[in-house]
Amino acid sequence: MSITIKDVAKKANVAPSTVSRVMSDSPNISEKTKRKVRKVMEEMGYHLNLNARTLVQKSTQTIGIVMKNSTSQSLLNPVFPEVLSGISAYCHKQGYSMLLTTGETEEDIFVDTEKMVQGKRVDGVIVLYSKKDDQVVPFLMSSGIPFAVIGKPVFDSNKIMYVDNDNIQAAKDATDYVIKRGHQRIGFIGGDPRFEVTQARLSGYKEAVRESNLEIHDDYIKNFSYDRELGTLAIDELLNLTEPPTAIVITDDLNALIVVLALKERNIKVPDDISIVSFNNTMISRLSTPPLTSVDIQTFQLGYESARCLIEQIKEPETINKRIIIPALIVERESCIGYGQ
Known part of the structure; x- marks a missing residue:
């Protein structure tokens, strides 16, 4: 029996x-x-008996994951597998599964999200990004389904549950780290400017430069996203300036690797000729030559906390929307030295 x-x-x-x-x-x-x-x-x-419980409770025991880009593109960057690992760890602990969007375009990803929610395939959703002109977050807000965002929402941040770093402070710290080593001509390479994280880190960079009474040069600020050709173009533009930067703050290890390779092709050594500080402290930062000084944003913890907050709200709907800031810290390696050393 x-x-x-x-x-x-x-x-x-x-x-x-x-x-x-x-x-x-x-x-x-x-x-x-x-x-x-x-x-x-x-x-x-x-x-x-999960099937029986699903029928009784009308629960799927599944969390939907909205990817930043197409799954194939997102998984090229070590940040996202690490975030997913954090989400998976907490979901496994609570007996939840994950369902990822698989669309190749923004519209496809939005349609995937609609199907998840309207088809009642998930109990809640985690959005792995925050950006302006986004369709997904407004749709989730109107649907009433529990959801969390990794990144500070561009609008209605006081109404939305999110987990993030203080990206302004993290970029300010990274830029100050370079300035304290005697560099005064400091470049900045961000990712896609539509995403909130890019704008926040640019703000932190500018704040540090301004507070050190240095001049902000628009020519020193570039953006590209995981594209070797665009990265090479950005480096050529910086090197061709009358006074090129002696150090660059780069908001992603993958972009930093592209920059290091482009500099190597031009016989420019890191850090002897140009120092680099990057972000995310992924495996790339450890395997790069030289190993990259990188800001550790604790990507696993970002994922873990987003899942924890969401599942708590699914189980206890009266729970208030949490806003959690995960600390970031600089991990020193070999890509940044004092100016003139």
């Missing part, structure tokens, strides 16, 4: 409703009680 919740409750000396709440990991149940009930469940060989 199959084991029931009532059987578990009787042996654990708790109410059946308590067993149910333990299985949904309700924050209203103490950790001590959860451990006791789970131990009894394991001893009795009780396994939750």
Whole structure:
């Protein structure tokens, strides 16, 4: 005969409703009680029938993930697999699966999101980006489904749950790090300017330059996204200036690698000729030649916390929208030295 919740409750000396709440990991149940009930469940060989629970609770036990770009393009950058790893770790802990958008264009990604939500395929959604002129976040707000954004929302940030770094401060710290090493001509290479993270890091860079009484040169500011040809063009434009920068702050390790390779092709050494500080502290920063000094934004934790906040809200709908800032720190390696060293 199959084991029931009532059987578990009787042996654990708790109410059946308590067993149910333990299985949904309700924050209203103490950790001590959860451990006791789970131990009894394991001893009795009780396994939750997810299909039955889905029918009863109308829950899919699935989180939708809205990618920044097409899945194939996003996964080229080590940041996104690491973020997904963090999301997956918490989802696994709570018995949730993940469903990713697979569209190749922005419109395809939006249609994927509509299908997820309107088809009731997911209990909540995590958006892996924040940008202006976005269709996804306004749609999610109007749909009423629980969702979280990784990145500070461009609008209505006080109404939206999000997890982010203080990207203005992080870029200011990275630029100050370069300035303290005697550099005064400092370039900036950002990603796609439509994304909030690019604008925030540009603001931090400008703030640091301004506070050090240095001049902000528009010619020193470039943008490209994971494109070898555009990266090479940006470097050529910087090198052809009358006074080229002696250091560059680059907002992504992958872009930084493209820059290092372009400089090497021109017989310009990093850090002897140009110093570089990049962002994200991915595997690229460790494997690059030279290894890159990089701002660690704790990508795994960004994913983990976004999943935690979202699943808590799914289970307890009255939970307020959280806004969590993950600290960033500079990891020193070999790509930045003092000016004139």
